[in-house]
Amino acid sequence: MDFTHQKEFTRLLLDWHRKENRREMPWKGIRDPYRIWLAEIILQQTRVEQGREYYERFVEAYPTLADLAAAREEEVFRLWQGLGYYNRCRNLLHTARELMKSHGGVFPKNYEELLSLKGIGPYTAAAIASFAFDLPHAVVDGNVLRVLARYFALHTPIDTPAGKKYFTRLANELIPPEEPAIFNQAIMDLGATICKPQAPNCGQCPLNSFCKAFHQRKQEQFPVKLTRKTIRERYFHYLVCWFGDKTIIRKREEKDIWCGLYEFPMIERERLAGKELLLEDPAWKNLLPDGCWELKGITERKQQLTHQLIHARFFYVETTREPRILSPQILVQGKQLHQYAFPGIIVRYLHCVQQPLLL
């Protein structure tokens, strides 16, 4: 590959990082691979400010890999509640246990073995390899893609496997083998603080004298993406059935959104449905024996996900007889609900509507 001003890129970036502001983060500069790993998993597709408190929470609850591996899954998911991308949480625990069981509780010290672990992809493997072990692997995240696409004015789309490979190879040409961690830290800091997605601060960018996109005043046109978007609309109907101070929940195990979280008995339909149709459905009818229940209220909420818009309708019902639970449903007390992790749409519903029952 032939790129102009490669040498200047690395030199100016490191010079800038040596003197300029660095964002303060609890995981910055640490060498413990466990905590680096934990931070990187939390930060996948997550803003630093959103992830920070989750990191603190996890370090407090599980100071070491062994502590995390020994934790109950329900508890770990409860700590993760609200962060999104819940497979990260499942893989986190899986890999913690895998490391304790098959690796003597020690992180592998090379890129390939790190990459083979569940939940660790190219970015996270490079982050652990460089930050914990000083290995010369360049991280390639959204910041890096943007900085490189602009500096070299590269039209290669960043959101394809081929594009990722292309930018990864470039980043690995630029990284100085003697201080990979500093380089990785610096390029992400630059992307986050100066080479921002919108309205980049090119005027005070340390690289502006060699930045090809800036020279063309086209910095906003990079990076190039193959935009595609289809939003699916879904209609969830929840039965919030109270028998005294107890209600029914179940864990979402299917391969779908919110896998691993809990929810109320739910019927999905092509469109919003009324109580007449839903209460005829065997799934709910069997839970509510004739004549001993009463519908007390209906609440609607929406939640926008990346590729789905969820319309939820909550049916608040009280019964005078104990519902006939079918596995994997469970009957829990309202005051125990806080032990389980729920999707945001349910958390907000409970918070606003069901306060007295939760105490």
Place this chain on the structure above:
DNA sequence: AATACGGGGAT
């Protein structure tokens, strides 16, 4: 190669 997977902040 395309798609799914969350939730929140910034504009």
Place this chain on the structure above:
DNA sequence: ATCCCAGTATT
């Protein structure tokens, strides 16, 4: 509303 965030797994 739209974009994007210290990405990864699956099909």
